[in-house]
Amino acid sequence: MTATxxxxxxxxxxxxxxxxxxxDDFYLTVSTFTKVPGLPILHSRDLVNWTIIGHAVTSGYDDVRPGCGVWAPSLRHHAGRFWIFWGDPDAGICWVxxxxxxxxxxxPHVVKPGLGLIDPCPLWDDDGQAYLVHGWAKSRAGVNNRLTLHRMAPDxxxxxxxxxLVIDADLLPGYRTLEGPKLYKRDGVYWIFAPAGGVEQGWQSVFRAESIFGPYEDRIVLEQGGTEVNGPHQGGWVDTPSGEHWFMHFQDRGPYGRVVHLQPMRWNGxxxxxxxxxxxxxGGPVPVPGGEPGAPAVSDDFTGPELGLQWSWQANPDPAWWELRDGRLRLTCVPxxxxxxxxxxxxxxRLPGDPCAVTTTLTLEGEGRAGLAVVGFTAASVGLERTADGTVLVCGDGKPVPVEDGRPVTVGARVGDGALVTFLADxxxxxxEIGEPFQATQGRWVGAVLGLYAAGSGAGQAIFDSFTVDIER
Structure with missing residues (x-):
């Protein structure tokens, strides 16, 4: 039976x-903006089942800067090394x-400093020459909808x-917000795969030329059409060991963020x-038969020497914020x-794209407050707080419920269709159910986040038992 x-x-x-x-191995990376660690590396043997194997960037900003940081990376393998290029719109084009x-x-090494330089992609040509294409962010550079190509030092x-300027999409009828270029060469022809039209309603175009500097001719090769997949675009082209071709791209789903689809790709004319x-x-047949089932981790029993690779902080973490001990996560109630x-x-x-139930058991020791949160453009949480009258369970604007000091309390959330959140407590x-339902919302270029937090003067500590996510499929 063929796997699908x-x-x-x-x-x-x-x-x-x-x-x-x-x-025989596939690798994938994605934008992480200001999350730390950033640039996760995912691995697969079949383009369908993916697991996280690490991160390429381990530091970022010291404060929360929504929408900044690591934009639209390109992953390549050249001269026996893996390379990731990305644009930081406030610093320039970087690689690791x-x-x-x-x-x-x-x-990180800055290969081209400047404002508004985004979405870079390198190409090492057959003759040893190296090139770099990138887009522009209008918010910093004052221009967009165009792609610029550089000669680059091979190292x-x-x-x-x-x-x-190899493509000026202002001259192409109907084009807006051309960005995210990926540069390839096939059978002597240069290709730039690039999305346009914006993340919610856009499409995928490709451009081809006999010379890397053009002139390029264009064609739209993927768009929503009569489907329910809005804005299918921006991703990467990859082949299989057997010679089949595939394209992976995102779809913007609001509070769920940008989910990834896999499309078969063939050549015609x-x-x-x-x-x-x-x-x-x-969907369809799995590209490479025989792959092991797998998915990025979501639950964490906190027994490892490190946090699960699915976790990230909203800015550079201080080691004093957290500790794993005795199969529990301890967060300090920091200012x-x-x-x-x-x-x-x-x-x-990341918030799962399917309905799910999330639970963790929390103990609050000393002064402060802590709990489980859902964070996007808006935020809400359920948790414990130490007050002058003792410990209380709090959720939104609801009435606090007294809890015995030092007593473990299980808190959770049920995330339904449309990312409507109902908080839970035992x-x-x-x-x-506790409190009023909360509509999760996206953040700046990102989906909503499931989060754990501990806040206070530093005199208290929140202890979390295993974090469990049950996804309905």
């Missing part, structure tokens, strides 16, 4: 994916490199010229045809903004 898959193959916020194959995708990775140390004649498919959206010490992970009579 259904889209999305990564049903959570894996934004701006890029994918490569090295031998490693022999092993699990690390260690080099410290990535810097660009070698002022850049050539010298052009790629994606999906079902240019429209997204709901910081009361608004969880602005607090660096929120430990979060005060001795089993898990029950």
């Amino acid at each position: 898959y259904r889209n999305p193959v990564l049903n959570a916020d894996w934004s701006d994916p890029d994918v490569i194959r090295v031998g 490199s490693a022999e092993d995708p699990r690390g260690p990775w080099t410290e 990535g140390s810097g660009v070698l010229d002022e850049g050539t 010298g052009w790629p045809v994606m999906g079902a004649n240019g429209e997204p498919v709901p 910081g903004p009361d608004d969880l959206r602005e607090r660096p010490s929120v430990l979060g992970q 005060t001795g009579e089993g898990l029950r």
